[in-house]
Amino acid sequence: MNVLHFVNAFFSDGAHWHGYDGIPARLAEHLRYCLIALAVALPVGLVTGHYGRGGNTLAFLATAGRALPSFGLLVLMTILAGFGLLPVMVPLVVLAVPPILVTTYESVRSVDPSPVDAARGMGMQESRILFQVELPVALPLIFSGLRSAAIQIVSTATIAAYVGIGGLGRYVIDGLYQRDYEKVVGGATLVAALALVTLALFWALARATVSRGVRRGV
Numbered sequence: 728m729n730v731l732h733f734v735n736a737f738f739s740d741g742a743h744w745h746g747y748d749g750i751p752a753r754l755a756e757h758l759r760y761c762l763i764a765l766a767v768a769l770p771v772g773l774v775t776g777h778y779g780r781g782g783n784t785l786a787f788l789a790t791a792g793r794a795l796p797s798f799g800l801l802v803l804m805t806i807l808a809g810f811g812l813l814p815v816m817v818p819l820v821v822l823a824v825p826p827i828l829v830t831t832y833e834s835v836r837s838v839d840p841s842p843v844d845a846a847r848g849m850g851m852q853e854s855r856i857l858f859q860v861e862l863p864v865a866l867p868l869i870f871s872g873l874r875s876a877a878i879q880i881v882s883t884a885t886i887a888a889y890v891g892i893g894g895l896g897r898y899v900i901d902g903l904y905q906r907d908y909e910k911v912v913g914g915a916t917l918v919a920a921l922a923l924v925t926l927a928l929f930w931a932l933a934r935a936t937v938s939r940g941v942r943r944g945v
Contacts, residue, residue, distance in 0.1 A: 730912055737913025748897070750917065756893035757921070760812075760884045764819035765827070765877060774857075805890050815887040819880055826879075830872025834865035866937045874929040881922045885914075895921065 737743060743750055800821060804814035838861045846856045862869075885896030898914025901907070 733909045733912035734916050737909045737916075740909075743913070753893055753895050753897055754917070754921070756887075757881070757884055757895045757918075760815060760819060760887060760892075760894060761877065761880045763816060764880050764884075765873065767820050767824065801886050801890065810890055810892075812892065814890055815884075815892050818886070819884060826872045826875045828872075830868050830875075831865070834868030834872075835861050837868070838864045863937075867933065870929060870933040870937065874926065874933075877925050877929060878922050881925050882918060885918055 746752070800818040801814060804817045808814050835857075842860055843856060846860045851859075884894055885899060887894045888896035888900040895914055895917045898910045898917070902910030902912075902914060
């Protein structure tokens with residue numbers, strides 16, 4: 728019951744909806760960090776999957792990326808590069824790269840080579856083959872990797888607040904320091920809600936963009 732009271736008190740406080748520390752501003756910061764991290768790995772996975780090169784390297788990166796603790800990497804990068812956006816983005820990108828790179832690479836490589844060869848025989852450019860032949864078929868697995876990475880990043884981006892950056896984690900870190908448990912519970916609720924919204928958004932996007940003939944449980 729106390730948790731519900733804290734949630735209600737946090738969201739009913741008008742001060743939490745305005746200014747640089749308001750929910751809209753913190754949510755925008757959080758989303759910006761997540762989008763930057765997600766945007767790094769997808770193009771690399773598409774290109775390497777299309778040309779069929781770099782598979783072993785991607786597997787190594789995926790294994791190494793999974794083994795690195797995000798918080799430890801954040802502290803290390805802060806020591807090396809100082810406070811700022813860069814130390815925050817490095818662990819988030821490392822977290823995003825493995826599922827996106829591997830699933831994108833494997834999904835493009837798993838496309839039936841017959842239509843790809845036919846497209847080359849018709850004289851199509853490699854870029855058109857990638858985006859018009861391979862990508863539509865590979866989309867289900869690509870969305871799977873993006874969805875997995877996005878949910879992890881939304882949750883992990885809260886560590887940005889530990890080194891003085893914004894985002895929804897600001898409520899959790901500041902709340903703990905100030906012993907303001909309404910803020911802590913409110914921030915945690917926002918992060919959990921954003922993760923659920925992200926899951927629903929990727930599911931809806933996959934249903935809207937993936938051809939019915941190639942859907943694989945999306």
